[in-house]
Amino acid sequence: MRIAVVAPSCRLTEEAAERVQAIAARRGDCEVVIHPQCFLSAGHFAGPDAARLTALREVMADPSVDAVWYARGGYGSNRIAVAALDDIPAAARNKVYLGYSDAGFLHAGFYKAGLEVAWGPMPQDVVRDGGEAAVNRALDWLVSRDPSALEAGLDGPAMAFNLTVLSNLLGTPLEPDFAGVELLVEDIGEHLYRIDRSMFHLTAGEAIRKVRRIRLGRVADILPNDPPFAGDEAAIVEDWCRRSGIPFGGRADIGHDTANRVVPFPLRND
Amino acid sequence: MRIAVVAPSCRLTEEAAERVQAIAARRGDCEVVIHPQCFLSAGHFAGPDAARLTALREVMADPSVDAVWYARGGYGSNRIAVAALDDIPAAARNKVYLGYSDAGFLHAGFYKAGLEVAWGPMPQDVVRDGGEAAVNRALDWLVSRDPSALEAGLDGPAMAFNLTVLSNLLGTPLEPDFAGVELLVEDIGEHLYRIDRSMFHLTAGEAIRKVRRIRLGRVADILPNDPPFAGDEAAIVEDWCRRSGIPFGGRADIGHDTANRVVPFPLRND
Numbered sequence: 001m002r003i004a005v006v007a008p009s010c011r012l013t014e015e016a017a018e019r020v021q022a023i024a025a026r027r028g029d030c031e032v033v034i035h036p037q038c039f040l041s042a043g044h045f046a047g048p049d050a051a052r053l054t055a056l057r058e059v060m061a062d063p064s065v066d067a068v069w070y071a072r073g074g075y076g077s078n079r080i081a082v083a084a085l086d087d088i089p090a091a092a093r094n095k096v097y098l099g100y101s102d103a104g105f106l107h108a109g110f111y112k113a114g115l116e117v118a119w120g121p122m123p124q125d126v127v128r129d130g131g132e133a134a135v136n137r138a139l140d141w142l143v144s145r146d147p148s149a150l151e152a153g154l155d156g157p158a159m160a161f162n163l164t165v166l167s168n169l170l171g172t173p174l175e176p177d178f179a180g181v182e183l184l185v186e187d188i189g190e191h192l193y194r195i196d197r198s199m200f201h202l203t204a205g206e207a208i209r210k211v212r213r214i215r216l217g218r219v220a221d222i223l224p225n226d227p228p229f230a231g232d233e234a235a236i237v238e239d240w241c242r243r244s245g246i247p248f249g250g251r252a253d254i255g256h257d258t259a260n261r262v263v264p265f266p267l268r269n270d
Numbered sequence: 271m272r273i274a275v276v277a278p279s280c281r282l283t284e285e286a287a288e289r290v291q292a293i294a295a296r297r298g299d300c301e302v303v304i305h306p307q308c309f310l311s312a313g314h315f316a317g318p319d320a321a322r323l324t325a326l327r328e329v330m331a332d333p334s335v336d337a338v339w340y341a342r343g344g345y346g347s348n349r350i351a352v353a354a355l356d357d358i359p360a361a362a363r364n365k366v367y368l369g370y371s372d373a374g375f376l377h378a379g380f381y382k383a384g385l386e387v388a389w390g391p392m393p394q395d396v397v398r399d400g401g402e403a404a405v406n407r408a409l410d411w412l413v414s415r416d417p418s419a420l421e422a423g424l425d426g427p428a429m430a431f432n433l434t435v436l437s438n439l440l441g442t443p444l445e446p447d448f449a450g451v452e453l454l455v456e457d458i459g460e461h462l463y464r465i466d467r468s469m470f471h472l473t474a475g476e477a478i479r480k481v482r483r484i485r486l487g488r489v490a491d492i493l494p495n496d497p498p499f500a501g502d503e504a505a506i507v508e509d510w511c512r513r514s515g516i517p518f519g520g521r522a523d524i525g526h527d528t529a530n531r532v533v534p535f536p537l538r539n540d
Contacts, residue, residue, distance in 0.1 A: 041497070042500060043497065043498060043499050043500020043501065044462075044463055044495060044497060044498075044499045044500065074463075075463040075466070075467060076463075078467065078470045078474075079466075079470065082474065167437075167438065167471075168437065168467050168468070168470065168471040169471070170440070170441050170471075171440050171441045171471070171474075171475035171476075171477065172470075172471065172474035172475050173474060174474075192314075193314055193345040193346075196345070196349075197345060197348065197438050198438070200348045200349065200438065200442075201437075201438040201439070201440075201441070201442065204348075204352065204441075204442035204443060204444075205441035205442050206441075207441065225314060227311070227313065227314060228313060228314075229313050229314045230312060230313020230314065231313065
């Protein structure tokens, strides 16, 4: 299997690239090709918008690429996601797109366009403690669709998003149809009042009220709330589910960490 | 003029309440009545949702109240804003509602419901350096519609919002019709990448593309971007305006500070 790594958001470190390629070499069941765009730098981003878009469209159009693996999150894929949906090449439909966090902008738009996308660990995760396991989990799923890589509670069509990213794509051309899917959300580096505000935003609109259930992944590195918020992240999500009539399904095994599991989006045959 | 202060978001301090009432007493042209709900405390909020909603609806329904002045921002008015729109009492239509920041959730919904709302300084601002001038500016406008209190560049229908608050009300029942208005936005305590993300969210959707122009108020206390973002807040807003075909009108004289000016929303006669 040939896996192309591009960076639609922030820059991949050389260390992460080398370690992921070493893992792939040891496995012997896949080749991980790091696009040179991954190491570009332009302010916050892994190169200017045009360079990130060109690299993404290049691997989408390459029939020899079986999977596109987003290098890392951060911020920036939204700046090229709408343009990436223009005139999707035929070869883009014969591959899978894997990543999480900021990649949610692309996941939303690509799912909407009928491409196969999945939430799951990314190359830059390799530098976290236990990162090799996360990278192998992603590769196990990419290479053989190993069911042990999946979030264990999946029981039907599901999508996973970073909560703040999801909030920022609602109402844009990237917004997909959420009807009937289980929605898994997680977040990192937010105050609890912001988690509450994002959940208001999600659940007050019509788009998210169509989901069949919400489950909450991990909310990491919560910033101090002044004064203390009263109630933790699970109470917040459960409360907004109750207010909006969306079933709350408890916790989910996803997050900005090396235990993060794979959540394939539904395959669309329309 | 009788001005009622309620706190739909966070708690007012006793010091601010006393100082604002002293200013009103010295002026002699208005009475500022602080609702006891302003001093309640429940976690992040000035009392539970029910207490905040009850106080707000009480002053809305009170025919002796000429103006409702939101005590301060913070976070929380969204949790009661939709309920505040139910069965609006007739007396609620004979008064004006003043505040900014988190009060934007109420402003949006109340404007949509045909009430008279305005962006402007709030009681808690009195404790800022130069806060007395900000409070007097708000009172000058409430008491006599003093034009010197207004944002100087207004030349037609306008609305002002905190950028992040506005992003979080799009697509909800609070979202008003933005057709033909000049939109003034400001923010505080965000990273530049978040300003960029919020501007993407705003300008990628249809609702905000109907405005006639966007101007940018102050963006205060910007959090460090790692790596540096490349481009300041004005470049970010101008860029998203250009991408979305919305005219960018330069800077506006609003912000989380004591120079913050009044921006009356359009009066609706429908």
